[in-house]
Amino acid sequence: xxxxxxxxxxxLRKNVRHATDVIQAKRRRVVDEMxxxxxxxxxxxxxxxxxxxxxEEYLEEFERNCTAAGxxxxxxxxxxAAREIILRLVKASGSDEVIKIKSMTTEEIQLNRALEAVxxxxxxxxxxxxxxxxxxDQPSHIVVPALHKNRQQIRAIFQREMNxxxxxxxxxxxxxxxxxxxxxKFLRVKTGVSGANFLIAETxxxxxxxxxxxxxxxxxxxxxxxxxxxxxxxxPRFQDLEVLLQLLPRSATGERMNPYNSxxxxxxxxxxxxxxxxxxxxxxxxxxxxxxxxxxxxxxIRCGACxxxxxxxxxxxxxxxxxxxxxxxxxxxxxxxxxxxxxQSLPYASSLCGACYEVCPVKIxxxxxxxxxxxxxxxxxxxxxxxxxxxxxxxxxxxxxIFRSERRFRAAQRLGRVAEGPLVxxxxxxxxWIGWLPGLLGGWTAVRDLREMPKQTxxxxxxxxxxxxxx
Amino acid sequence: xxxxxxxxxxxxxFPAGQTCCGQMHxxxxxxxxxxxxxxxxxxxxKGSEAVVVPSSSCVAMMRDHYPxxxxxxxxxxxxxxxxxLLPRVYEFSEFLTKRLGLTDVGAYYPHRVTYHxxxxxxxxxxxxDGPQQLLKAVRGIDLVEIQGLEQCCGFGGTFAVKNAEVSxxxxxxxxxxxxxxxxxxxxxxxxxxxxxxxxALHRQRTGVRTxxxxxxxxxxxxxxxVAAPVxxxx
Numbered sequence: 001x002x003x004x005x006x007x008x009x010x011x012l013r014k015n016v017r018h019a020t021d022v023i024q025a026k027r028r029r030v031v032d033e034m035x036x037x038x039x040x041x042x043x044x045x046x047x048x049x050x051x052x053x054x055x056e057e058y059l060e061e062f063e064r065n066c067t068a069a070g071x072x073x074x075x076x077x078x079x080x081a082a083r084e085i086i087l088r089l090v091k092a093s094g095s096d097e098v099i100k101i102k103s104m105t106t107e108e109i110q111l112n113r114a115l116e117a118v119x120x121x122x123x124x125x126x127x128x129x130x131x132x133x134x135x136x137d138q139p140s141h142i143v144v145p146a147l148h149k150n151r152q153q154i155r156a157i158f159q160r161e162m163n164x165x166x167x168x169x170x171x172x173x174x175x176x177x178x179x180x181x182x183x184x185k186f187l188r189v190k191t192g193v194s195g196a197n198f199l200i201a202e203t204x205x206x207x208x209x210x211x212x213x214x215x216x217x218x219x220x221x222x223x224x225x226x227x228x229x230x231x232x233x234x235x236p237r238f239q240d241l242e243v244l245l246q247l248l249p250r251s252a253t254g255e256r257m258n259p260y261n262s263x264x265x266x267x268x269x270x271x272x273x274x275x276x277x278x279x280x281x282x283x284x285x286x287x288x289x290x291x292x293x294x295x296x297x298x299x300x301i302r303c304g305a306c307x308x309x310x311x312x313x314x315x316x317x318x319x320x321x322x323x324x325x326x327x328x329x330x331x332x333x334x335x336x337x338x339x340x341x342x343x344q345s346l347p348y349a350s351s352l353c354g355a356c357y358e359v360c361p362v363k364i365x366x367x368x369x370x371x372x373x374x375x376x377x378x379x380x381x382x383x384x385x386x387x388x389x390x391x392x393x394x395x396x397x398x399x400x401x402i403f404r405s406e407r408r409f410r411a412a413q414r415l416g417r418v419a420e421g422p423l424v425x426x427x428x429x430x431x432x433w434i435g436w437l438p439g440l441l442g443g444w445t446a447v448r449d450l451r452e453m454p455k456q457t458x459x460x461x462x463x464x465x466x467x468x469x470x471x
Numbered sequence: 472x473x474x475x476x477x478x479x480x481x482x483x484x485f486p487a488g489q490t491c492c493g494q495m496h497x498x499x500x501x502x503x504x505x506x507x508x509x510x511x512x513x514x515x516x517k518g519s520e521a522v523v524v525p526s527s528s529c530v531a532m533m534r535d536h537y538p539x540x541x542x543x544x545x546x547x548x549x550x551x552x553x554x555x556l557l558p559r560v561y562e563f564s565e566f567l568t569k570r571l572g573l574t575d576v577g578a579y580y581p582h583r584v585t586y587h588x589x590x591x592x593x594x595x596x597x598x599x600d601g602p603q604q605l606l607k608a609v610r611g612i613d614l615v616e617i618q619g620l621e622q623c624c625g626f627g628g629t630f631a632v633k634n635a636e637v638s639x640x641x642x643x644x645x646x647x648x649x650x651x652x653x654x655x656x657x658x659x660x661x662x663x664x665x666x667x668x669x670x671a672l673h674r675q676r677t678g679v680r681t682x683x684x685x686x687x688x689x690x691x692x693x694x695x696x697v698a699a700p701v702x703x704x705x
Contacts, residue, residue, distance in 0.1 A: 007636050311623045315640040349634060351627025351641070352498060353590035368535075374500030396496060400504035403491040404511065433673060443635025447642070448670030462473075462485050 007316065012148050016140075016317040019147040020308040026254025027305060027359070034250070043243045044362040048299035051236060052289060058201040058234045059280065065204025069266020071276040076228075079109035082281045086111060086193065086226055089277055090120055093224035095191040101208060101215040102126030103195025104142055104302060105228050105281060107324045108337070111193070122193070123185045125214040127178050134161040140318030140326060143252045143304035148317045182214060192222035192273065196229035197301070198244065199278070202237045205265040206278065209248065209258035216260050225264075225273035230281050232298040244301060247361035251303035284337040293372040297332050299362045304329075306356035306366060312349055321346060328356035332369045344381075347373035392440075410459070417453050424452045472525045472563055472685040475576055486515040494532035499629045502540070509540050513552045521570065522560045525685050527592030527660045530562040535595060562592060563685055564660050568601040574608045579692040581611030584682075585654040587645070587668065589661035590623050602660055602684055609687060615652040619644070626667035639671075646671045649679060656680045658687055 007013070031037050051058055063073040076082035090098060098115065100106065100122055112133075115122045124133040128146035132139055135157045139145030146154070155169050158177050167177055194215070198207040206227050208215050219225060235244065249255045267276050289295050307313045307327030318326030323334040323343065331350060335343035347370050356366040382393045402408045424432040432452035437445045444450065456464075473483050492512060493505030512533070516522045524530050534557060541553040567573045586606060592598040606614050625631065625641025632638075645668060649657050657672075659665050662683060669681035 007640065013640075311625065311641050312634070312637050315637050347500075348630065349637075351590070351623050351625055351630045351638065353623035353627065354594040355590075355621070355623070358594055371498055371500070374498070375502045376500075378500035378502075393501075396499065396501045396504060400496055400501070400508070403493070404507050406488045406490065409490045427673070435674070440632050443632040443638075444670070446635055447639040447674060448667065449673045450670055451666070451673075459485075459487070 007320075009317075011150070011153075012317050013315065015148050015150045015153075017314055018150075019144065020314050023144070023254055023308045027251060027308070028254075030250045030254050030256055034246075040243060040247055041361055041363050044247045044301075045299065047235065047240050047243060048301070048362050049296070051234060052232070052295060052298050054236075055231065055234070055286075055289065058236055059231055061201040061236075062199050062204055062234055063280075065202065066199075066206075066266060066278055067204070069204045070268075071204065071266045071278055074277060074279045076279050076281045076283070078283050079281070082109045082228060082279050082283070083111060083114040085279050086228065087114060087118055087120075089224070089226050090115070090191055090193075091118075093191040093275065095120075095189065095224070097121045097123065097185075097189045098191045098193050098226075099123050099125050099185055099189045099218050099222065100129070101192070101194040101218045102129045102145070102210070103193070103228065104139070104324065105195045105230055106193065107139060108230075108283065109228070109281065111228070123182070123189065125182050125185070125218055126210070127175070127212055127214070130178060130182070131157060134158070138319060139324070141304055141307055142302050142325065142327070142329070148319070186214075186217045186221050190222055191224045192218040192226070194218060194225065194227045196227050196233050196278075197248065198241065199229055199234045200238055200241070200263070201234055203265055205238070205263045207241065207261070207263045209245070209262075210260045211253065211255075211258060213260050216262050219262050219264055220272050222273050224275040224277075226277045226279065228279040228281060230283070231285050232300070248301055248303050251305040251359065251361040288336045291336075291372075294332070294336060294369050296364050297329075297336060297369055299364055300329055300333065301362060302329075303361055305359040305361065309355040309359045310350075311353060311355065312351065321349065328366045328370075329364075332366055332373060335373055344377050347377060413453070413457055413459075420452060472523065472689070474689040475567075475578075475685060476523065478689075478691075479571070479573070479576060484519070486519075489515045492529045492532050494529060495628050497532060497536055497540075505536075506540060506544060509537055509553070510544075510549065512537075513549060513556060516560075517552055517556060519559065521566065522556070523563055523566045524560065525563045525660070525683060526662060527562045527589050527596055527598065528663060530560060530565075531591035531595035533557060533560055562596055562598065562660060564592075564602040564605055565596065565598060567605060567688075574604045576605065576608070576688050578609045578688045578690055579611050580609050580687045580690045582656055583613040583615060583652075583654045584656050584658055584687065585615050585617045585649055585652040586620075586684075587617065587624065587649075587657055587659040587664060588620050589659050589664045592660045593621060598660065605684065605688060606658070610692075612687070615654055617652055617657075618648045622648075624664050624667055626664055628663070631667060642667060642671050646675065646677070650677060654679065656682045658682050658684050660684050 066073050074085045076085055096119060098120060112122045124130045128144060131146040131149060131154050141147040151169060154174055155167055158174060159165055159167050162177055162181055164177055167173055194208060196206045197209050249258045267274055285298060288298055306329050310328050313327040321330050323330050325333045331346040335346050350370050352367045354367050381390055387393060402412045423434045425435060427433045434450040434452060435445055476483050491508055493508035497505040537553050541550040561570055586603055606612060623641060624645040625638040630638055657668055665681040665683060672679045
């Protein structure tokens, strides 16, 4: 975790704290008003778990129904394949520009960069994504990608990039500027790229929820629409949306429902895009299904509630995670999507406080998955000859050896008192405290002291009392 | 804890062979090292009527992970023993409020105190306001609620050294909240959080102490001791 370099950015940390506080308060209000929230969460969990158990069947059902409705389904085993398919489709559409709906999946496959490389200009139309794109920045949150920027910073970006030196600083001013900037693109650009919140197997429909209406423009105005979605986005029936569309907006933005809920199914002559494609992205997802403990990660509906609730995320913001998906869900998703060696530290970017699990609308036990992934990291780190020289592993194994024996445990307590001696200082009140520790433990004493070991341990007190009382 | 339980008329035993529940190893990814500690715990406590633990995170470790660990070890006897023993394992405040149905244990503690709800107690064990009920019944106490009760103090075991800077920032929020209550002492059901919090309170020379819930409940008229050192280790 590259938290060190970002902890010094106090403006960013202030922005993140403020934004997550606001969203959390909104979420709490609309969750508390639901008498059946826990039952809904359980329904959500069951729908997702059931889907993952039968993922192959539901994806095939989706493909059949989407195709029957006039769409074309493409299967992409990895990010490179997805990029290639999309580039080909964009080229076939005859356009060298695309308008985009906010999509984390296109971030995951780094689509914009690939489009740019072949001379295709991509315009982000979600307000926050537009801010990120114009500011040459990275999203820091699944739902609110520009959450780390405040209004003044956004104004500065718009002034510079839209050439509007006189731009005012109210929310209305900024929204107006974005609207004028985007409206012309909506009307001109003939090809759209979207993500998806849900793919409905039963109907072959695709569902996107959003707040601004810009997504609706992208879905209806272009001649060609390319939707890219992870294979985990499928749900069996239309009716499942009844549960998921209650859980998602309340958890994500603290709204009872999203202002715009769009569902489109294939092609309808004379109305909307006449060429419609869905790119189904695997990119490590199907192999996640094989891991009994970690596969619940795929149940995620990308609400971002875990990010807002996470005390680590709230301190660092999303960029510190160094991955497209940040926060608790990013800490379990990224190491599984990519190779473990690229994401070794992420499973440790958590105090395991459980706030993420508590707010997760589909009850993903994120702390459990983190611990499971930590075990994978340790197994990898301690394998082979290199493992023999791993200092942490050596310390852990020594401690485990001590804990396995009462005699060694007693000896370690005695030894600890002797060994800490040179480090203990009297604090003036007669108490001994340690203010400096070597090596990795120095992280502790950077801002904390450590009380010396007690002169008498509980065990010694207990035994002395037993002798005294003649027990 | 011993004093409180004995005052309430219970017989306390301390199996001398007990060491560690294995939480640190398990949570850091050293599951294999935690396995023998599970077996050790079961062997030490199998015959007890009730096992009372003054640490919410240790109890959470046992409840959340022991059954799965026992299943992995594939020893039918152990699996049965764990299933049979776990319902008799209680966190200290939980033992008083849920098993014994008590809130007033006859304590006297004339100090201004704030309560820190440790994450494992709050979320994994679902202690709710049990500890606060116990504190409210203490005579002489001036109990003040902390802002952000459900916020983690940033300890997280090895997280505190592996991600020391983030942990420190979380801790700073917690100690600020404690100082804002103007309490003389901060209490909790978990010594690991208290060790973390007291480390910063002492470094900043705040004069605010940490004290385990058991120490408050053990104090009686004439024997109050806000400055009593926290006993760590077994």
